[in-house]
Amino acid sequence: MLTKTQIALQRVDADFDRMAELLALVLRAFAYMDGVIDPPSSAKRLTVESLRNKCAGEIATVALDAGAIVGCVFLSESSDHFYLGKLAVDPARQGAGIGKMLMAEAERIALAAGKPVIELQTRVELTGNQSAFARMGFVETARTAHDGYDRPTSITLRKALS
Secondary structure (H helix, E strand, C coil): CCCCCCCEEEECCCCCCCCCHHHHHHHHHHHHHCCCCCHHHHHHHHHHHHHHHHHHHHHEEEEEECCEEEEEEEEEEECCEEEEEEEEEHHHHCCCHHHHHHHHHHHHHHHHHHEEEEEEECCCCCCCHHHHHHHCEEEEEEEEECCCCCCCCEEEEEEECC
């Protein structure tokens, strides 16, 4: 398990000068979904420019270990909650507590902004993700279908913060 002194969390914006590295991390972290989920992850459509725009419009946090980008999380503000998207940890570093640190930071940000709820979506096929988020206190609130699909493709999960 990593200690907090080993991992630094840093807020980033559209001017972050390592956007290509951040994009590479997200693509590595989401690659395991290839051929598993339908439709493919929206991460596949990200570019350096679209990620820059995402950082401009959302609260983005990266996890750094000795300067290397090892994780990230994005929060988008809604009227009564934050939507958590693109939680990503380098596959070589998964299981070391980086994701938990990023989730704790997301919760801290939400509470500081007066938003007592975090919402996210995971895919129906990703039962491991569903279980992991349930262990973190998230509960299913809805199932939705992507455009053009006549079956649920995503599960919406919410966590009430205290």
